[in-house]
Amino acid sequence: MLPSIVILTGAGISKESGLDTFRDKDGIWSKVRIEDVATPEAFARNPRGVHEFYNWRRRNLQGAHIAPNAAHKALAALERGLPGRVLVVTQNIDNLHERAGSESLIHMHGELLKARCAECAAAHEWRGDLSPETPCPACTAVGGMRPHVVWFGEMPLDMERIYAALGTCETFISIGTSGNVYPAAGFVAEARGAGARTVELNLEPSEGASLFQEKLYGPAASLVPAYAEKLLNRN
Numbered sequence: 001m002l003p004s005i006v007i008l009t010g011a012g013i014s015k016e017s018g019l020d021t022f023r024d025k026d027g028i029w030s031k032v033r034i035e036d037v038a039t040p041e042a043f044a045r046n047p048r049g050v051h052e053f054y055n056w057r058r059r060n061l062q063g064a065h066i067a068p069n070a071a072h073k074a075l076a077a078l079e080r081g082l083p084g085r086v087l088v089v090t091q092n093i094d095n096l097h098e099r100a101g102s103e104s105l106i107h108m109h110g111e112l113l114k115a116r117c118a119e120c121a122a123a124h125e126w127r128g129d130l131s132p133e134t135p136c137p138a139c140t141a142v143g144g145m146r147p148h149v150v151w152f153g154e155m156p157l158d159m160e161r162i163y164a165a166l167g168t169c170e171t172f173i174s175i176g177t178s179g180n181v182y183p184a185a186g187f188v189a190e191a192r193g194a195g196a197r198t199v200e201l202n203l204e205p206s207e208g209a210s211l212f213q214e215k216l217y218g219p220a221a222s223l224v225p226a227y228a229e230k231l232l233n234r235n
Helices: 011-015 042-043 048-059 070-081 096-100 158-168 184-193 220-232
Strands: 005-009 084-089 106-107 110-117 124-125 144-151 171-175 197-202 214-217
Touching: 005 070, 005 158, 005 184, 011 070, 042 048, 048 070, 048 110, 048 171, 070 084, 070 096, 070 220, 084 158, 158 184, 171 184, 171 220, 184 197, 197 220, 214 220
Parallel strands: 005 084, 005 171, 084 106, 171 197, 197 214
Antiparallel strands: 110 124, 110 144
């Protein structure tokens, strides 16, 4: 059964959990260049430097101060309240949705707490650091281990499943995303073209704000629980 509610989440939903966003004036891309840490070419040119960047992010994600906030918890509660009807598609590579209890979840940009081998394609749960000398636990090759994340220039994951859900859902909700990065920025047009009601819950209007029929602006930890409760009461 395809879900009737598809929810896209971006970095804004995790900001209130203590994680940096990317495109805010003080976000990650204001401190490092995408071309240096988040492309296949960067990894080929300087694998150690790319590993150091993701090692820092992996350690930070596992810090005691990082925890799911009320928005993550509200989406997990919505899924429990409407079994089989909710799909969360996240651009985030953190694990906060899982920690809050979400199970119907697609990480379209990969997962920070996994590593993948370029030689055998095996993906592994990974909580420690990576380096160019790290051997693959599956094939033992050295030099091929990389973060299990989608870099700029690579195809996001599970796109066929995502587009199938967008084409049949009744409601599409975008939470905490800038609307700058494709293909995710195009999901609202896809869903609206298929007849879905489109909703934006964001700190401020996104690049694609005009495509949303309903728009609410403010902190995700306040907006999302209230909107999830409304959906539960309506259904």
